[in-house]
Amino acid sequence: MADKADIWQGTLTLMVLKTLEAMGPQHGYGIARRIEQVSGQRLAINYGTLYPALLKLEQEGYIASEWGQSENNRRARFYRLTAAGRRQVRKEAQEWERATDILARFFAPAEEGR
Amino acid sequence: MRALRAWFFRMAGIFRKQQRDRELAAELDSHLELHIAENLLRGMTPQEARRQALLKLGGLEQAKELYRDRRGLPALESFFQDLRYALRTLRSSPGFAAVAVLTLALGIGANSAIFSVAKALLLKPLPFENLDRLVAVRESLPGQGLKATAVSPADFRDWTQRQAAFQQTAAYRVRSATLTGGGEPELLRVTYISPEFFSALQTNAAQGRVLLPEESQPGRDRTVVISHGLWQRRFAGVSGVVGSNITLDGRAVTVVGILPLGFGFPFGTDVWGPLALSPQQWEQRDTRILYVLAHLKRGVTVAQAQADMQGVARRIEQQHPLTNAGLTVSVIPLRDVQSAFSRPLVLVLMGMAGFLLLIGCANVASLLFARGASRGKEIALRMALGASRWRIVRQLLAESLTLSLLGGAAGLLLARGAADYVRASLPPGIARHMTGWDRIGIDGGVLALTLAVALLTTLLFGLLPAWRTSRPDLNAALKEGGRLSGLGRQSRIWGALVAVEVALALVLLVGAGLTIKGFWRILRLFDGADPAGILVLQTALPEAKYKDPQRITEFYQQVAARMAALPSVTSVSTASNTPLNNRPNPVVELLIEGRPALQPGERQPVDLMVISPGYFATLGIPLLRGRGFAENDQAQAEPVAIISEMAARRYWPGDDPLGRRVRRTGTGGDAQWITIVGVAADVKQSWFDKEIRPQLYLPAAQSPRPGMTFLLRTTAGPMDLAAIARTQVLAVDSHQPVEHLQTLEQMFIEETSPFRFAAELMLAFGAIALVLAAVGVFGVMSYSVSQRTQEIDVRIALGARKADVLWLIVRQGMATAAIGLCAGLPLALLLSRLMASQLFGVVALEYTILGAIALLLAAVTLIASCIPTLRASCVDPMIALRCE
Numbered sequence A: 001m002a003d004k005a006d007i008w009q010g011t012l013t014l015m016v017l018k019t020l021e022a023m024g025p026q027h028g029y030g031i032a033r034r035i036e037q038v039s040g041q042r043l044a045i046n047y048g049t050l051y052p053a054l055l056k057l058e059q060e061g062y063i064a065s066e067w068g069q070s071e072n073n074r075r076a077r078f079y080r081l082t083a084a085g086r087r088q089v090r091k092e093a094q095e096w097e098r099a100t101d102i103l104a105r106f107f108a109p110a111e112e113g114r
Numbered sequence B: 001m002r003a004l005r006a007w008f009f010r011m012a013g014i015f016r017k018q019q020r021d022r023e024l025a026a027e028l029d030s031h032l033e034l035h036i037a038e039n040l041l042r043g044m045t046p047q048e049a050r051r052q053a054l055l056k057l058g059g060l061e062q063a064k065e066l067y068r069d070r071r072g073l074p075a076l077e078s079f080f081q082d083l084r085y086a087l088r089t090l091r092s093s094p095g096f097a098a099v100a101v102l103t104l105a106l107g108i109g110a111n112s113a114i115f116s117v118a119k120a121l122l123l124k125p126l127p128f129e130n131l132d133r134l135v136a137v138r139e140s141l142p143g144q145g146l147k148a149t150a151v152s153p154a155d156f157r158d159w160t161q162r163q164a165a166f167q168q169t170a171a172y173r174v175r176s177a178t179l180t181g182g183g184e185p186e187l188l189r190v191t192y193i194s195p196e197f198f199s200a201l202q203t204n205a206a207q208g209r210v211l212l213p214e215e216s217q218p219g220r221d222r223t224v225v226i227s228h229g230l231w232q233r234r235f236a237g238v239s240g241v242v243g244s245n246i247t248l249d250g251r252a253v254t255v256v257g258i259l260p261l262g263f264g265f266p267f268g269t270d271v272w273g274p275l276a277l278s279p280q281q282w283e284q285r286d287t288r289i290l291y292v293l294a295h296l297k298r299g300v301t302v303a304q305a306q307a308d309m310q311g312v313a314r315r316i317e318q319q320h321p322l323t324n325a326g327l328t329v330s331v332i333p334l335r336d337v338q339s340a341f342s343r344p345l346v347l348v349l350m351g352m353a354g355f356l357l358l359i360g361c362a363n364v365a366s367l368l369f370a371r372g373a374s375r376g377k378e379i380a381l382r383m384a385l386g387a388s389r390w391r392i393v394r395q396l397l398a399e400s401l402t403l404s405l406l407g408g409a410a411g412l413l414l415a416r417g418a419a420d421y422v423r424a425s426l427p428p429g430i431a432r433h434m435t436g437w438d439r440i441g442i443d444g445g446v447l448a449l450t451l452a453v454a455l456l457t458t459l460l461f462g463l464l465p466a467w468r469t470s471r472p473d474l475n476a477a478l479k480e481g482g483r484l485s486g487l488g489r490q491s492r493i494w495g496a497l498v499a500v501e502v503a504l505a506l507v508l509l510v511g512a513g514l515t516i517k518g519f520w521r522i523l524r525l526f527d528g529a530d531p532a533g534i535l536v537l538q539t540a541l542p543e544a545k546y547k548d549p550q551r552i553t554e555f556y557q558q559v560a561a562r563m564a565a566l567p568s569v570t571s572v573s574t575a576s577n578t579p580l581n582n583r584p585n586p587v588v589e590l591l592i593e594g595r596p597a598l599q600p601g602e603r604q605p606v607d608l609m610v611i612s613p614g615y616f617a618t619l620g621i622p623l624l625r626g627r628g629f630a631e632n633d634q635a636q637a638e639p640v641a642i643i644s645e646m647a648a649r650r651y652w653p654g655d656d657p658l659g660r661r662v663r664r665t666g667t668g669g670d671a672q673w674i675t676i677v678g679v680a681a682d683v684k685q686s687w688f689d690k691e692i693r694p695q696l697y698l699p700a701a702q703s704p705r706p707g708m709t710f711l712l713r714t715t716a717g718p719m720d721l722a723a724i725a726r727t728q729v730l731a732v733d734s735h736q737p738v739e740h741l742q743t744l745e746q747m748f749i750e751e752t753s754p755f756r757f758a759a760e761l762m763l764a765f766g767a768i769a770l771v772l773a774a775v776g777v778f779g780v781m782s783y784s785v786s787q788r789t790q791e792i793d794v795r796i797a798l799g800a801r802k803a804d805v806l807w808l809i810v811r812q813g814m815a816t817a818a819i820g821l822c823a824g825l826p827l828a829l830l831l832s833r834l835m836a837s838q839l840f841g842v843v844a845l846e847y848t849i850l851g852a853i854a855l856l857l858a859a860v861t862l863i864a865s866c867i868p869t870l871r872a873s874c875v876d877p878m879i880a881l882r883c884e
Helices: A008-025 A028-038 A047-060 A083-113 B002-012 B017-041 B045-055 B062-072 B074-092 B093-123 B153-162 B228-235 B277-285 B302-319 B334-338 B341-372 B378-382 B389-425 B443-469 B474-478 B488-525 B549-564 B617-619 B647-649 B719-733 B745-751 B753-787 B789-797 B801-840 B847-874 B877-883
Strands: A063-069 A075-083 B134-142 B146-148 B166-180 B186-193 B221-226 B245-246 B251-258 B271-274 B291-296 B329-334 B533-541 B569-575 B586-593 B605-611 B623-626 B640-644 B663-666 B674-681 B696-699 B709-716 B737-743
Touching: A008 A028, A008 A047, A008 A075, A008 A083, A008 B709, A008 B737, A028 A047, A028 B017, A047 A063, A047 B002, A047 B017, A047 B062, A047 B271, A075 A083, A075 B017, B002 B334, B017 B062, B045 B549, B062 B586, B074 B093, B074 B745, B093 B389, B134 B302, B134 B334, B146 B696, B146 B719, B153 B166, B153 B277, B153 B302, B166 B663, B271 B789, B277 B329, B277 B877, B291 B302, B302 B329, B329 B334, B334 B389, B334 B549, B341 B443, B341 B488, B341 B753, B378 B389, B389 B443, B389 B696, B488 B801, B533 B719, B533 B745, B549 B569, B549 B709, B549 B719, B569 B617, B617 B709, B647 B674, B647 B696, B663 B789, B674 B696, B696 B737, B709 B719, B719 B737, B745 B753, B753 B789, B753 B801, B789 B801
Parallel strands: B186 B271, B221 B251, B605 B696, B640 B674
Antiparallel strands: A063 A075, B134 B146, B134 B291, B134 B329, B166 B186, B166 B245, B166 B291, B221 B271, B245 B251, B533 B709, B533 B737, B569 B605, B569 B709, B586 B605, B586 B663, B623 B674, B640 B696, B663 B674
């Protein structure tokens, strides 16, 4: 696992929120798998770190959870976005775009000069 | 907002752990199942599928641990864990816990109790909203013995017109008057007030109204307001009192209002009437009869007001040098005036309580050292298992905190009991010197202080032992049967703690000893007469009824003659005041015949007392020279006087005053000269007087007073005579109330009760300190003996004499005590100097007391260090050695 990128907490929560926005209610395992798939297997998360992140989001009121049945009929805890969570996704997405936009400007001239 | 919400949820996460853990386990189980099912679909073997899933999760327990850290507040949880663990540890050694908690409870409780007293007496002696801005304005004549006295009417009038610092100034005068009609005649304290009085105190009537400005004109001053207490007591709280007439000193006045419950300023006043001075009285500058209080303007400090008034006084002094030369003005916060009598007492008690707490801390610290020594192995084990030193210190401090919180809670109970006792312990007549006394109690402020003290003590007694204990030598401590090494330094610190205890105990005991001696000395004032055998009763004849001085003299002579005829009465005398009752005598100023005229501002004040023949003999006050008053010193005879020793020494230094003649100033040129016929021993008027005041006695027949005290010396129980004595007064005047019917001893005890209260409290503090010091020495010696058992046994087995070995050990304890005593002596000396200068003028440094207390402490520590040593040396050395 050391050869793959570590995930930093803030990014993980944003990815969780974005995943829930895209897929609707989802259990922890599903969220983890989805994040790996979307990253094209380039990102390997330690699944154990996902649950404290989910708990933090729930404590902050961005997501809510309840027990339900999974697609293959297993009991699982499903997380869904709350209204506050939806607002937070939009806000954080904007911030992220702005940040990457700024960083892109730093990298662009170097590429031009090559 | 979000962070707060999250924190709130994390707080909640501390509770219902088991259910939350079950939920987490279920969630992780379902996670693994989902993952395993998928891995199986990919064709893995069941074992491999499970292994991969667990690997990806990063381990089941690790995942749970990460989750739990986020769920609750780990720091808080481990703190609670520490407290729980501490409680468990303390429960397993109940003896230690009980001693430590009791010690702390005494120390903390003493401080809380004294603080509740200080808060009521010093911080909020009067229940006024604007107390911070109320000041008393007083006049002083430094060098003339007049300090912060009352003010003359003309000065008050000029001040009011010229001052710039006060929103309002008000004057009042305290007198007494007899209320008659509807029941027994009753002597009341009446305060005559200027119109601004109630508005300066921001007080309004609860029923009716307060006094109007025009009612202060002579002739229109026939209205009064009364206290809630008088309304309840005398008029049974009925509603028709406002608007009705009452009779005061034979004069009908109308009650126009009733004041709210709890208002009682000046203390003890039941009736407030208008201060209706005549125009002539308003011009007087040398009769000081008014007390002045003022309400500071917003933003003006006491110092600024003082400066302003100083300027005003200087201008008046320039205009009226004859009366006002050298006169200064002092502006004093009303709070300080009210607490003037109680402040030194309360401050000394606060200091004593602080010392007691320090002794308690030293004691608990030494107990903790002992525990630390015996727990060395446990702590070494925990450190070997990976606990950090900080973790261990935290754990030990949690134990200390638990102890001091328990001690604080118990101390609060003690303080509540003490506050109730204190409030009930003073006779009501005395509390007038201690306004606020009735409000002593445990409130939020006291609670907060108790908590703060408990937290502070935790650090005081817990930090050092925790730091030392958390540094054991792991190797040595863990060795089976190994002795704890590195305790040499520890026991030195421990010895120092015990020395501190002994030193502080010495200081406390000396303070207590000197106070008790001082109290004893007050009561021994009259060597010749037993105050228990003297009956005291007071009468105040209404001035309106007894305008003719001759009638006053007749009244007192008739009543005295009837009393003298009673069985078992051996002598009767009357006096305008009794010694030691805290009521000051009027001050008059003397002119001495044949001396050059006094310089402006120069004065010769004496306290004036009027007495009948036999007064000195009845009270056992020695006559040093000359004669006492005789029956033939009548109104028409040559005027005579007796002076006190202090007056003789001050005004006739190196000269014989007998046969000299004096005159009171302000009595006019035709006043007769008074011949001095005797010199009497000095007598204290108040226990809190710091110096002895010069005194002038005049015979009652030559200057009759309406208010006098009868002193009846009896052979039988004086109180048995009380009822008959009262009927003798009523037989002469059936409307005349009798006050303060008691024995002289009862009166002394009542009047000195604040002092007795302080002495009792200090005695209690001293006794506790003594016990704590003894326990401390005992503890350190027991430990030291237990550490040296082997050494002792080897010595005895090798043939050393038991006594020598004993001495070896005891010497160590005595050295500790000696160091403590040496350190405590200068502190005790300092304290006794301070007390002698500040406290009542009764406490005096006495080396015999100091020495006796030092010996007592030495004896107690000797016994405390002998007991464990003796016990150890009684064991058969062979048995002890075999145990090793």
